[in-house]
Amino acid sequence: MRTPSGKVTEHDFTIQIVLVPEDPGQPGSSQVEEVEKSVMSSLRHDGYKVKPAKYWQRGGTLIELLVQVAQNAVNNKELLMALFGAAAPAAKYLLNEQQRRAAREKAPQAEQENDRPVTLIMELDGASIKLEAEDVESAEKIYEKFHAAHPEVASGVTAESKLKLTASIPKEQEQLAE
Numbered sequence: 001m002r003t004p005s006g007k008v009t010e011h012d013f014t015i016q017i018v019l020v021p022e023d024p025g026q027p028g029s030s031q032v033e034e035v036e037k038s039v040m041s042s043l044r045h046d047g048y049k050v051k052p053a054k055y056w057q058r059g060g061t062l063i064e065l066l067v068q069v070a071q072n073a074v075n076n077k078e079l080l081m082a083l084f085g086a087a088a089p090a091a092k093y094l095l096n097e098q099q100r101r102a103a104r105e106k107a108p109q110a111e112q113e114n115d116r117p118v119t120l121i122m123e124l125d126g127a128s129i130k131l132e133a134e135d136v137e138s139a140e141k142i143y144e145k146f147h148a149a150h151p152e153v154a155s156g157v158t159a160e161s162k163l164k165l166t167a168s169i170p171k172e173q174e175q176l177a178e
Helices: 029-045 076-105 108-113 135-136 139-149
Strands: 010-021 050-055 060-070 121-126 126-129 164-167
Touching: 010 029, 010 076, 029 050, 029 060, 029 076, 029 164, 060 076, 076 121, 076 135, 076 139, 076 164, 108 164, 121 139, 126 139
Parallel strands: 010 164
Antiparallel strands: 010 060, 050 060, 121 126, 121 164
16 A cells, blocks of 8 residues: 555555474474574574574474565465565575485484475465475465465455465474483
């Protein structure tokens, strides 16, 4: 929307990023804390506004990614594309986190860890989809997948819609052997 001076106004959105241990029976995972620090650092480095993490249920944490979307996004697709475009870098980062950790370890177990990737669920206004690496290559791909699964929610998105990414972080292999 343009103000009387012709300036485009923006709407603030908060994208919630929830990091939980893969096994909810094992709260307080050091892997969740490691991913939390890495995600926050990387998003800040890339210029995103990130609110500090808070404790979340089941031993996880909540990170809030603050984004602004121009209010001239007049239809649902434009609004969804803006939201998904803002969420895509964080989603891509989360999906690649397991590979980064394995590469840092450079141990024989690292290859086994790639067999158990981070699971990422995106939820918008109560409707959810599982995101894979190929989905987060662009906002358009996320839009297509979400719209195919939930056309009624996609057509009803508003400026008050809530977007949440939930990443389930697997434990390290050495801890599994204990």
